[in-house]
Amino acid sequence: xxxxxxxxxxxxxxxxxxxxxxxxxxxxxxxxxxxxxxxxxxxxxxxxxxxxxxxxxxxxxxxxxxxxxxxxxxxxxxxxxxxxxxxxxxxxxxxxxxxxxxxxxxxxxxxxxxxxxxxxxxxxxxxxxxxxxxxxxxxxxxxxx
Amino acid sequence: xxxxxxxxxxxxxxxxxxxxxxxxxxxxxxxxxxxxxxxxxxxxxxxxxxxxxxxxxxxxxxxxxxxxxxxxxxxxxxxxxxxxxxxxxxxxxxxxxxxxxxxxxxxxxxxxxxxxxxxxxxxxxxxxxxxxxxxxxxxxxxxxxxxxxxxxxxxxxxxxxxxxxxxxxxxxxxxxxxxxxxxxxxxxxxxxxxxxxxxxxxxxxxxxxxxxxxxxxxxxxxxxxxxxxxxxxxxxxxxxxxxxxxxxxxxxxxxxxxxxxxxxxxxxxxx
Ligand code: SF4
Ligand code: SF4
Numbered sequence: 061x062x063x064x065x066x067x068x069x070x071x072x073x074x075x076x077x078x079x080x081x082x083x084x085x086x087x088x089x090x091x092x093x094x095x096x097x098x099x100x101x102x103x104x105x106x107x108x109x110x111x112x113x114x115x116x117x118x119x120x121x122x123x124x125x126x127x128x129x130x131x132x133x134x135x136x137x138x139x140x141x142x143x144x145x146x147x148x149x150x151x152x153x154x155x156x157x158x159x160x161x162x163x164x165x166x167x168x169x170x171x172x173x174x175x176x177x178x179x180x181x182x183x184x185x186x187x188x189x190x191x192x193x194x195x196x197x198x199x200x201x202x203x204x205x
Numbered sequence: 206x207x208x209x210x211x212x213x214x215x216x217x218x219x220x221x222x223x224x225x226x227x228x229x230x231x232x233x234x235x236x237x238x239x240x241x242x243x244x245x246x247x248x249x250x251x252x253x254x255x256x257x258x259x260x261x262x263x264x265x266x267x268x269x270x271x272x273x274x275x276x277x278x279x280x281x282x283x284x285x286x287x288x289x290x291x292x293x294x295x296x297x298x299x300x301x302x303x304x305x306x307x308x309x310x311x312x313x314x315x316x317x318x319x320x321x322x323x324x325x326x327x328x329x330x331x332x333x334x335x336x337x338x339x340x341x342x343x344x345x346x347x348x349x350x351x352x353x354x355x356x357x358x359x360x361x362x363x364x365x366x367x368x369x370x371x372x373x374x375x376x377x378x379x380x381x382x383x384x385x386x387x388x389x390x391x392x393x394x395x396x397x398x399x400x401x402x403x404x405x406x407x408x409x410x411x412x413x414x415x416x417x418x419x420x421x422x423x424x425x426x427x428x429x430x431x432x433x434x435x436x437x438x439x440x441x442x443x444x445x446x447x448x449x450x451x452x453x454x455x456x457x458x459x460x461x462x463x464x465x466x467x468x469x470x471x472x473x474x475x476x
Contacts, residue, residue: 192317
């Protein structure tokens with residue numbers, strides 16, 4: 061059962077390796093334990109504190125895929141509509157523009173002054189490509205409000 | 206397939222917020238004889254912090270659509286961003302390793318009129334420069350040795366997950382330090398060198414105060430450096446916000462060592 065959360069030996073390596081755990085009350089080991097017991101509270105902000113640095117996962121002596129597990133916990137929260145509005149906004153930007161961080165007029169001018177194309181050759185320039193991105197998001201059940 | 210020719214993946218942050226990094230990277234690659242071809246219609250990688258958290262399957266499909274553009278161009282894909290690398294490299298490996306996922310993704314893309322046969326290889330520019338292009342060839346292009354002390358920041362997704370990365374050593378990696386030092390600069394050690402910048406996983410977008418607190422602690426441990434050098438625009442933006450020394454992207458540092466003038470690079474830093 062190595063690789064399974066049930067093999068956790070509570071050594072605390074994960075918690076001790078966590079950059080977020082140093083600044084907020086987020087304890088990786090505790091999250092692993094709650095997950096193991098099926099007691100994750102999807103409303104708890106703690107599940108969003110992970111930066112996905114992978115330290116815990118790389119160092120876990122029991123080879124538990126901790127970071128990947130946290131992502132799956134978040135996926136469950138998303139399915140139940142429990143997401144931060146800021147994250148939902150990013151999804152909306154991707155839907156509307158193809159980019160999580162879309163361009164603006166100031167950057168267009170800056171690009172031009174640097175001798176780059178005013179509009180980058182991405183979904184910002186190619187409508188058809190943006191259409192496909194939107195279809196994929198819609199098929200995946202995302203609706204832009 | 207490499208031959209120093211690539212499908213050039215821009216992502217979001219570099220073209221849409223930090224275009225000076227795009228400029229430096231294009232100029233540096235041109236000097237090195239690395240040919241970069243634009244990926245018309247590429248989108249967000251998609252953002253691993255949000256999309257991979259929310260819906261892994263959708264994350265994979267959106268990533269595959271970007272990979273498909275590179276495959277159709279007939280080149281492997283290269284990216285300048287740790288986040289894009291995290292998404293595109295990991296997605297490419299999952300598709301190479303899991304036939305079922307691959308056929309599911311193919312089916313979806315085919316239905317939308319896109320043919321997708323072979324998953325291209327994915328490179329991070331910095332990893333490629335070290336592991337494939339080689340320090341010796343880069344050294345030949347350096348005409349202006351830099352007399353700088355540099356605090357090197359790797360960023361998490363250049364190194365991890367280790368199973369999908371070139372460097373086996375994620376605890377005390379050396380390759381990026383070596384890349385920095387061939388410019389003449391000296392990589393200084395600092396206590397929080399391997400610490401995360403705090404931006405990833407949707408933490409910066411979702412909880413900025415927490416995110417910046419992680420960055421502050423990291424930057425506060427840097428002593429005696431003239432600048433910070435990063436291989437990632439997201440780490441770059443994050444560290445810049447809390448640092449009182451300049452932050453440079455690797456190709457900007459390299460461009461200075463190639464004697465490319467600051468005004469051409471759009472660099473306003475005093476070093
Ligand atoms: S590092 Fe692994 S074994 Fe140790 S407490 Fe964390 S999950 Fe359990
Ligand atoms: S991957 Fe997440 S939980 Fe694990 S150490 Fe990094 S921030 Fe903490």
